[in-house]
Amino acid sequence: MDNRESEIRVGFVNPRYNSLLVALAYFAGGALLYALDLGVLVEDRPPQPLWVWLGLLACVCAPMTMRRTRPLLALLLGTVPVLVDLVVGPSLPVWIAYGDLLYTATLFGSARTSRFLERAPLVPIVVGAVALGVYFGELRIAVWAVSIAALVIVVPIWWARSVRTHRDAAEIERARAEALSRVAELDRRAAITTERQRLARDLHDVVAGHLSSIAIQSEAALRLRDSDPDRALTVLESVRSGSVAALQEMQSMVRLLRSDDTDEITTAGRLADLEPLTASARAAGTSVRIDGRPPADLDAEVDLTAYRIVQETLTNAVKHAPGRPVTLRFDDADGRLGIEVVNPIGDPDTPDPSPARGAGHGLRNIAERAAAVGGHARSGRDGNEWRTYVQLPIANRSTT
Numbered sequence: 001m002d003n004r005e006s007e008i009r010v011g012f013v014n015p016r017y018n019s020l021l022v023a024l025a026y027f028a029g030g031a032l033l034y035a036l037d038l039g040v041l042v043e044d045r046p047p048q049p050l051w052v053w054l055g056l057l058a059c060v061c062a063p064m065t066m067r068r069t070r071p072l073l074a075l076l077l078g079t080v081p082v083l084v085d086l087v088v089g090p091s092l093p094v095w096i097a098y099g100d101l102l103y104t105a106t107l108f109g110s111a112r113t114s115r116f117l118e119r120a121p122l123v124p125i126v127v128g129a130v131a132l133g134v135y136f137g138e139l140r141i142a143v144w145a146v147s148i149a150a151l152v153i154v155v156p157i158w159w160a161r162s163v164r165t166h167r168d169a170a171e172i173e174r175a176r177a178e179a180l181s182r183v184a185e186l187d188r189r190a191a192i193t194t195e196r197q198r199l200a201r202d203l204h205d206v207v208a209g210h211l212s213s214i215a216i217q218s219e220a221a222l223r224l225r226d227s228d229p230d231r232a233l234t235v236l237e238s239v240r241s242g243s244v245a246a247l248q249e250m251q252s253m254v255r256l257l258r259s260d261d262t263d264e265i266t267t268a269g270r271l272a273d274l275e276p277l278t279a280s281a282r283a284a285g286t287s288v289r290i291d292g293r294p295p296a297d298l299d300a301e302v303d304l305t306a307y308r309i310v311q312e313t314l315t316n317a318v319k320h321a322p323g324r325p326v327t328l329r330f331d332d333a334d335g336r337l338g339i340e341v342v343n344p345i346g347d348p349d350t351p352d353p354s355p356a357r358g359a360g361h362g363l364r365n366i367a368e369r370a371a372a373v374g375g376h377a378r379s380g381r382d383g384n385e386w387r388t389y390v391q392l393p394i395a396n397r398s399t400t
Helices: 003-011 015-035 050-066 071-088 092-108 111-119 122-136 139-227 229-258 275-283 300-320 353-357 361-372
Strands: 288-291 326-333 336-344 376-382 385-393
Touching: 015 050, 015 092, 050 071, 050 092, 071 092, 092 111, 092 139, 111 139, 122 139, 139 229, 139 275, 139 300, 139 361, 229 275, 275 288, 275 300, 300 326, 300 336, 300 361, 300 385, 361 376, 361 385
Parallel strands: 288 326
Antiparallel strands: 326 336, 336 385, 376 385
């Protein structure tokens, strides 16, 4: 995370202004300690004028204005007056201010800088303490040196490492939460897209299929009204039946959209109820022959899928190859339901009727419906016939 962003998140204050206030506070506190004669740590060194101590303190506090924007540079600039202070005689205000530079460099510096600062002071502190103890010949001096060094150097670094660890953990959790939120949003969009596609398929089957059948049958009824009034009446009865069926299915879809039951099947329809579909096709002048019988105990979702596919294929046959016979075959083998719909389409050299005369939504719906329940479908020209073949799984059959 960028240092400037860290400052804004942590302090909600402009980094430069905040750092300047901190530097002034350290300088004022150090000056007060010097004024009270509490700043010098070693009394046996030659006394220095007050302006020397204040100058060294100012040189340490000045880099603090960059303590969060350029923490490593601030630490390096502050190290120089600290070394000078160590030579003329260690003073408490200088080292306290330097501890803040160590803290901010460890907390806001790069990960490599932070790890280096965590380990680097240990060996010099121990070696320096032993050297002082040997030089003065007193263990007390070595213990005193280690204690002071730990207080002004090690503690700020380790404290900053602890804060940084918790901050990084919080950032990781925040990033994980944001990632989960994005995944949830993508899942929501995918669910909406899937639901829209499903509703589009249902609307196509219910509305477009029935309306196409009604339009074709109405045209046939108009042609037969003078030459064969009885058959025209039969066609009109089929038109009415198709209209009522379309209305019922639309009402079923509306009930589903208003319902909270997500497991409810969209609309009614089972392979056992194929008679209205075949009757509607026959009324439009298309004969339908059925070979075989579908299983009677299909899973409800597979049963509805098969019904919709048969409905779409018959609608396509009536629309694109009017008056030509349709053969509908069912087979049940190896845990799969096979559905084959075949109808002649004329001269093999003529273009494919479905793509040429329609938008292709019906063929795409057939493939999507089959794939949705774990099956597959293929449609295309086979010589002078249009053939649609579908396989659906029937292993999970309804127990009702």
